Amino acid sequence: xxxxxxxxxxxxxxxxxxxxxxAIFCLCLTCFHLYWVAGSVKFSLADGPGKCAGRLEVxxxxxxxxxxxxxxxxxxxxxxxxxxxxxxxxxxxxxxRFFQGSGSFVSIVCDRNQPDISECVKxxxxxxxxxxxxxxxxxxxxxxxxxSESCSGAVGIRxxxxxxxxxxxxxxxxxEAAETLCQQMHCGGLTKFSSSSSAGDISDMTFxxxxxSGKQSSLFDCDKVELPDHNETIAQVECSGKxxxxxxxxxxxxxxxFAEGKYKGVCADSWTEEMSKTLCQETSCGETILKVRKPxxxxxxxxxxxxxxxxxxxxxxxxxxxxxxxxRCIPAYVVCEGSAELxxxxxxxxxxxxxxxxxEGDSLSVSRKVLTEHSNAICRKLxxxxxxxxxxxxxxQDVVEIITELKCSGDDSKASLETCSITAGKSSxxxxxxxxxxxxxxxxxxxxxxxxxxxxxxxRMLVSSEGWTETEGNRLCTDLQCGPFKTKREVSGADSFWxxxxxxxxxxxxxxxxxxxxxxxxxxxxxKLFIECQDRSKVSLSGYxxxxxxxxxxxxxxxxWDIDYSNRVCQELNCGNAFDHSDLPDAKSRLYxxxxxxxxxxxxxxxxxxxxxxxxxxxxxxxxxxQTTEKCGGQVQVNYGRNWKxxxxxxxxxxNSKLLNSLCKEMNYEYNxxxxxxxxxxxIYLECPTDYKDIKYCVKAQPCGGQTHGLIIECxxxxxxxxxxx
Numbered sequence: 001x002x003x004x005x006x007x008x009x010x011x012x013x014x015x016x017x018x019x020x021x022x023a024i025f026c027l028c029l030t031c032f033h034l035y036w037v038a039g040s041v042k043f044s045l046a047d048g049p050g051k052c053a054g055r056l057e058v059x060x061x062x063x064x065x066x067x068x069x070x071x072x073x074x075x076x077x078x079x080x081x082x083x084x085x086x087x088x089x090x091x092x093x094x095x096x097r098f099f100q101g102s103g104s105f106v107s108i109v110c111d112r113n114q115p116d117i118s119e120c121v122k123x124x125x126x127x128x129x130x131x132x133x134x135x136x137x138x139x140x141x142x143x144x145x146x147x148s149e150s151c152s153g154a155v156g157i158r159x160x161x162x163x164x165x166x167x168x169x170x171x172x173x174x175x176e177a178a179e180t181l182c183q184q185m186h187c188g189g190l191t192k193f194s195s196s197s198s199a200g201d202i203s204d205m206t207f208x209x210x211x212x213s214g215k216q217s218s219l220f221d222c223d224k225v226e227l228p229d230h231n232e233t234i235a236q237v238e239c240s241g242k243x244x245x246x247x248x249x250x251x252x253x254x255x256x257x258f259a260e261g262k263y264k265g266v267c268a269d270s271w272t273e274e275m276s277k278t279l280c281q282e283t284s285c286g287e288t289i290l291k292v293r294k295p296x297x298x299x300x301x302x303x304x305x306x307x308x309x310x311x312x313x314x315x316x317x318x319x320x321x322x323x324x325x326x327x328r329c330i331p332a333y334v335v336c337e338g339s340a341e342l343x344x345x346x347x348x349x350x351x352x353x354x355x356x357x358x359x360e361g362d363s364l365s366v367s368r369k370v371l372t373e374h375s376n377a378i379c380r381k382l383x384x385x386x387x388x389x390x391x392x393x394x395x396x397q398d399v400v401e402i403i404t405e406l407k408c409s410g411d412d413s414k415a416s417l418e419t420c421s422i423t424a425g426k427s428s429x430x431x432x433x434x435x436x437x438x439x440x441x442x443x444x445x446x447x448x449x450x451x452x453x454x455x456x457x458x459x460r461m462l463v464s465s466e467g468w469t470e471t472e473g474n475r476l477c478t479d480l481q482c483g484p485f486k487t488k489r490e491v492s493g494a495d496s497f498w499x500x501x502x503x504x505x506x507x508x509x510x511x512x513x514x515x516x517x518x519x520x521x522x523x524x525x526x527x528k529l530f531i532e533c534q535d536r537s538k539v540s541l542s543g544y545x546x547x548x549x550x551x552x553x554x555x556x557x558x559x560x561w562d563i564d565y566s567n568r569v570c571q572e573l574n575c576g577n578a579f580d581h582s583d584l585p586d587a588k589s590r591l592y593x594x595x596x597x598x599x600x601x602x603x604x605x606x607x608x609x610x611x612x613x614x615x616x617x618x619x620x621x622x623x624x625x626x627q628t629t630e631k632c633g634g635q636v637q638v639n640y641g642r643n644w645k646x647x648x649x650x651x652x653x654x655x656n657s658k659l660l661n662s663l664c665k666e667m668n669y670e671y672n673x674x675x676x677x678x679x680x681x682x683x684i685y686l687e688c689p690t691d692y693k694d695i696k697y698c699v700k701a702q703p704c705g706g707q708t709h710g711l712i713i714e715c716x717x718x719x720x721x722x723x724x725x726x
Contacts, residue, residue, distance in 0.1 A: 041118035052086035086137030099304035150243035151187035168195025168233030176214035188241025251285035251339035270305030285338030346511035351384035368431030385436035393430035394594035396610025447603025448482035464522035483535030537603025545575035545623035546641025557612035575620030633714035646683035670717025680710035
């Protein structure tokens with residue numbers, strides 16, 4: 001039905017004929033669209049959840065245009081509502097938001113000399129970040145269902161914070177009205193309708209009644225009637241459909257409205273922070289919302305907007321404004337704190353390592369700053385006891401997106417991470433956390449083969465063979481980066497045993513060997529477990545007992561490398577101890593290595609891959625060789641895998657016949673016949689303790705500079721073999 005009623009002139013007096021055109025009020029019932037004609041300009045409320053609420057638009061220059069909020073004066077809102085026969089504005093401190101629509105903007109700014117609002121409309125050009133004016137009038141009303149299910153229950157009507165109930169009188173409540181209501185609520189078809197006795201204090205309940213023909217699309221399109229007797233009953237309805245609001249990824253993602261049998265998106269224009277909090281609570285995803293890192297692009301959606309009926313209402317009781325055609329907009333998107341899960345990455349370690357957080361589908365490392373500030377809370381959250389220490393992460397320190405800040409209430413000793421706000425940003429400050437309940441599983445022989453042992457704060461304990469099958473073996477070998485499982489066997493012998501056994505779940509979801517740990521202790525007839533994996537952590541040097549360090553042909557990064565690591569390499573290769581290590585600059589992908597005291601071979605150490613500026617080169621004592629600058633004598637020089645350097649000694653060396661003879665024998669001669677000192681500018685120290693057995697271990701990785709003493713020596717005797725220099 002379309003009709004127009006003349007309202008009043010500028011002087012607020014009712015007019016009696018159409019020739020005075022200063023104000024005309026029009027109502028379009030079929031499309032929830034009201035408009036008011038002021039002079040030559042029409043005003044309307046569009047895309048709202050009812051006739052008296054929506055986005056303010058002006059018919060200007062032959063097209064409907066939005067009104068710019070930045071220049072809008074709220075005193076005009078009452079004027080608009082009154083002219084649309086919708087009362088006054090609600091005056092809410094947090095006004096309702098509506099679908100923003102599209103198209104051009106106009107501004108409305110009137111002065112005292114412009115009594116006709118139609119004279120105040122001006123086109124706007126600079127509207128890049130402009131927002132459209134939305135108005136909710138006090139006569140705005142929405143229908144809702146109050147029941148245990150989303151599409152069934154008592155029929156209620158909400159208007160300006162007042163609740164009315166639809167009369168269950170037989171005079172108006174019938175199948176036509178019930179069918180209209182189900183369609184209006186996007187709840188499918190009618191299943192059944194009834195009426196029930198009103199509960200509580202009847203005097204506090206107000207009723208409404210509408211007479212529908214079955215052709216209307218909304219209850220409010222039906223004729224509103226006054227009934228002398230409502231029989232003190234409330235209309236009840238059960239529709240065939242279901243309404244549910246959820247997030248596409250569980251506790252984060254796009255807002256999805258399940259209606260009419262399908263999941264459909266909703267625009268972010270009307271979505272509020274309070275709606276986000278409510279949705280997080282209703283989906284058991286916590287009470288705090290997190291900052292969105294990856295806002296979604298514009299996409300096709302089915303619903304323009306969602307409008308709640310009160311502060312304590314469920315989102316499924318909301319009013320949904322559906323598009324006549326699918327609209328393209330920014331979808332509503334929420335990240336609940338319940339989606340942000342902390343964890344140690346699955347590995348041979350438990351309760352120590354780099355800490356990661358799942359955030360919007362990505363695993364982001366946690367910064368050392370955050371680990372330092374919240375170490376105890378994180379250890380408690382992960383059920384790992386208390387914090388023992390925090391350090392810089394041993395691996396790559398590239399600038400990447402990580403968790404840079406956690407803001408929590410309370411001090412770290414008592415704080416809960418459930419209500420913390422989380423900030424992500426670009427940084428290289430990666431951290432390493434060790435909690436008191438840390439433990440690590442290793443193979444004792446070479447990293448990929450040996451007796452299975454667990455190291456923890458309690459020390460070293462062996463793992464019982466009970467329950468171990470190929471499944472557990474494969475899981476452990478994978479965690480150790482040793483390829484598939486090869487064989488296992490039992491080993492007898494008394495030792496301290498880990499007090500738990502291992503059995504992986506049948507669903508194959510164990511992410512590390514620690515997911516297979518059970519509470520069952522081993523039996524008294526326990527035996528040690530020996531496992532061999534198919535691959536090896538093969539450690540090598542590019543030359544004979546010297547050169548670039550490699551694990552399975554991959555160069556090792558020089559970061560955090562020390563002499564203890566070098567000794568492990570040299571000893572593993574039967575090259576004695578390490579004499580020295582140095583850097584080989586060349587930015588490529590390398591293996592980062594970090595060893596603990598209980599790692600006796602490099603293959604047991606922690607490894608990570610990343611871009612490194614320099615690899616490491618090691619020289620072992622077994623690679624050290626000596627020569628003289630002339631045959632059978634001359635300046636003594638030493639080489640440890642790089643180039644020849646002069647040997648420098650102190651004055652007492654000439655009295656040390658054992659050292660001089662040892663030098664000659666090392667160069668394959670029999671003994672020393674003569675020696676003297678000569679000043680040199682640089683060289684490498686040669687200094688032996690009294691109980692030395694191998695002259696190579698007398699070479700010190702310490703240069704001597706300035707005016708120092710070089711050693712000139714003469715050797716005698718037939719050479720024992722040819723001297724090859726590496």
